[in-house]
Amino acid sequence: MLFDQHPAAITLDWLQLYCHGTIQDTENYLFKLLDYHTRQFTKVYEIWYKSKKIGTVTAEPASKILNAKALIIKFENALLYTAALKHFVYKFLKETKIKFKSITRADIARDFLRFTDGTHPQNFIRQFFSGEILKNGRGKFQAIGEQKSKTVYEYLKFGSPTTGRHIYLYNKTNELNEVKEKHHIRDFWKLNNLNTGSDVWRIEFSFKGSKNKIIDELSGSLDKITLEDLFKFEKLHEILTIAINQLFSFKKNDGTKNKTRMEDVQLFEQPDKTKKLISLPDSTDTTRAQRILLKAMIAEYVEQIKTDTNKAFFINQSISIIATRYKLFQYLTKKLNFHPEPILYVENY
Numbered sequence: 001m002l003f004d005q006h007p008a009a010i011t012l013d014w015l016q017l018y019c020h021g022t023i024q025d026t027e028n029y030l031f032k033l034l035d036y037h038t039r040q041f042t043k044v045y046e047i048w049y050k051s052k053k054i055g056t057v058t059a060e061p062a063s064k065i066l067n068a069k070a071l072i073i074k075f076e077n078a079l080l081y082t083a084a085l086k087h088f089v090y091k092f093l094k095e096t097k098i099k100f101k102s103i104t105r106a107d108i109a110r111d112f113l114r115f116t117d118g119t120h121p122q123n124f125i126r127q128f129f130s131g132e133i134l135k136n137g138r139g140k141f142q143a144i145g146e147q148k149s150k151t152v153y154e155y156l157k158f159g160s161p162t163t164g165r166h167i168y169l170y171n172k173t174n175e176l177n178e179v180k181e182k183h184h185i186r187d188f189w190k191l192n193n194l195n196t197g198s199d200v201w202r203i204e205f206s207f208k209g210s211k212n213k214i215i216d217e218l219s220g221s222l223d224k225i226t227l228e229d230l231f232k233f234e235k236l237h238e239i240l241t242i243a244i245n246q247l248f249s250f251k252k253n254d255g256t257k258n259k260t261r262m263e264d265v266q267l268f269e270q271p272d273k274t275k276k277l278i279s280l281p282d283s284t285d286t287t288r289a290q291r292i293l294l295k296a297m298i299a300e301y302v303e304q305i306k307t308d309t310n311k312a313f314f315i316n317q318s319i320s321i322i323a324t325r326y327k328l329f330q331y332l333t334k335k336l337n338f339h340p341e342p343i344l345y346v347e348n349y
Helices: 077-081 085-096 121-130 172-178 183-191 233-247 286-304 309-325 329-335
Strands: 010-020 029-033 041-049 052-061 070-075 099-112 133-135 141-147 151-160 165-171 201-208 212-216 222-224 250-252 275-279
Touching: 010 077, 010 085, 010 233, 029 085, 070 077, 077 085, 077 183, 099 233, 121 133, 121 141, 121 151, 121 165, 165 172, 165 233, 172 183, 172 201, 201 233, 212 286, 233 275, 275 286, 286 309, 286 329, 309 329
Parallel strands: none
Antiparallel strands: 010 070, 010 099, 029 041, 041 052, 052 070, 099 201, 133 250, 141 151, 151 165, 165 201, 212 222, 212 275
């Protein structure tokens, strides 16, 4: 059964987990050993639920650095489009006695025909290359297209290998036609009223590793992206919106030198600009994590003070709260040479 209809046609499109456990057949699940291996693992299995393949798992690490019971499990794409995904994943982990440790990769996708302002994605990419619109921030990009009577763009990607975060805009209809047909995606489009005959485009956020966190710069709160989050429409929507605002936001080029003062290009709904993705490793040393967090917030404060003094004020207050809570005020002022304004109101600290 497919997902229920979602107003923004958002779905999980890749789910890969790091786990600990032992490969052993159960009443409902069968592991079929394949005749090849990967660079990191010496054994690869297909996972079968009764008569249906539901994923693959790599086992028995080649390196002794990894836990001997380390497993990497990737679930089949079609399973991610079912309403029973959450129940199925937890049922699989429980019956096989495999323990989930972290998310190694997840992709969150949104399918659409045109952006909020009516712009067609191909025209949007064309405007980017012509300089009519400018991307916020710096970074490398990749594009794919075809030269016909005019240049036709099909793909645009931004991202950083160091953070393990990438965002893609591409013609999903073209990919299904030319690479691999996936009827469950066509069914998903039909369910969400995208089967109009026009090409469906996809914007997709891909992140790797558990180091990707969400920070609220006004409150200073820091949240992991959990496995449970990936089973909730609202949370998928929030994560993707934050990613678009951070990695795929643009300005209308008005010819002035100060890009920050240019008008925003409204691609989708207005995002909550107080929240951002941040790379922060899981660590038993909480203070180390917060030191990294403080550095990131100071960098954001320096940017915001130029254009948005109200937001900069709240970030300043959050920096003070975090430094006070974790006894890092000396580190803040002496090591980072940052002297925040006094906290006006702090409750329960």
